[in-house]
Amino acid sequence: MTGAFLEVSDLHAGYGQARVLHGIGFSVGRGEICAILGPNGAGKTTTLRALSGMVKGRGSVTLDGVQLLGRLPEQTARLGVAHVPQGRGTFNDLTVEENLRVGAYLRHRRGRRARSERVAVAADLERVYGYFPKLRERSRQAAGSLSGGEQQMLAIGRALMLRPALLLLDEPSLGLAPLVTRELFRIVRTVNEEERTTVVVVEQNAQLALDIAHQAHVLESGRLVLSGPADQIRQDGQVAEVYLGISVQARKGG
Numbered sequence: 001m002t003g004a005f006l007e008v009s010d011l012h013a014g015y016g017q018a019r020v021l022h023g024i025g026f027s028v029g030r031g032e033i034c035a036i037l038g039p040n041g042a043g044k045t046t047t048l049r050a051l052s053g054m055v056k057g058r059g060s061v062t063l064d065g066v067q068l069l070g071r072l073p074e075q076t077a078r079l080g081v082a083h084v085p086q087g088r089g090t091f092n093d094l095t096v097e098e099n100l101r102v103g104a105y106l107r108h109r110r111g112r113r114a115r116s117e118r119v120a121v122a123a124d125l126e127r128v129y130g131y132f133p134k135l136r137e138r139s140r141q142a143a144g145s146l147s148g149g150e151q152q153m154l155a156i157g158r159a160l161m162l163r164p165a166l167l168l169l170d171e172p173s174l175g176l177a178p179l180v181t182r183e184l185f186r187i188v189r190t191v192n193e194e195e196r197t198t199v200v201v202v203e204q205n206a207q208l209a210l211d212i213a214h215q216a217h218v219l220e221s222g223r224l225v226l227s228g229p230a231d232q233i234r235q236d237g238q239v240a241e242v243y244l245g246i247s248v249q250a251r252k253g254g
């Protein structure tokens with residue numbers, strides 16, 4: 001197979017009669033972090049939903065050469081796609097550890113022997129706690145009692161229990177203080193570097209996302225209006241101001 005690990009081409013998606021994505025295309029190399037930026041309502045969430053099968057898409061989305069369109073979310077999950085939705089979606093009444101074990105559930109069906117599977121899940125719990133020591137401290141607490149930042153860590157930790165090939169993150173910074181977001185993104189970058197997990201992160205907070213991304217795309221009204229290496233997009237102050245509504249020059253080095 002030549003080409004990128006994730007290849008999106010001429011992707012259309014929407015809700016009923018409402019068309020949201022009007023034929024977007026981008027590719028992500030294996031082990032890269034790709035940021036999708038853009039204003040509220042641009043179609044960022046819809047893009048991730050189309051990738052993981054939560055909404056129907058038309059066009060083509062291949063992961064390592066395998067077509068993802070036309071599959072259900074549990075099928076894309078089995079193919080290695082882990083989707084952390086906007087708003088996290090963790091179970092408040094379950095403990096932190098129970099939430100993490102839910103994340104391993106889809107792997108259980110791969111026909112491995114029960115005992116070796118238990119060992120593998122235990123090892124993955126350790127791995128996730130290694131990335132997120134705070135989750136270990138709070139492993140027996142109800143998820144609902146965690147702070148917003150800890151809940152986002154839990155949502156990402158749960159996704160990592162799948163050992164994903166492709167991690168989709170939808171607005172991980174939403175509602176979090178900048179310092180907490182920075183810490184979260186640092187961990188995402190570490191996971192990316194240590195496990196070569198390919199990441200697509202959707203963000204309104206362009207500055208933070210560009211700090212960890214290799215490539216970035218700007219989405220506006222369901223169309224990509226700008227694509228390129230993250231460095232280049234960050235440095236193009238005018239572009240950033242026009243499309244992202246941020247003053248990049250003023251914040252440089254901050």
Ligand SMILES: Nc1ncnc2c1ncn2[C@@H]1O[C@H](COP(=O)(O)OP(=O)(O)O)[C@@H](O)[C@H]1O
Nearest residue numbers: 015018020038039040041042043044045046047
């Ligand atoms: N479940 C839905 N039903 C109908 N329209 C929706 C639904 N979800 C989102 N939309 C519409 O699709 C467009 C893009 O939304 P979304 O992908 O959530 O944008 P973003 O994540 O960039 O803010 C918006 O106009 C929004 O109102």
Ligand SMILES: [Mg+2]
Nearest residue numbers: 044045086171
């Ligand atoms: Mg969104």
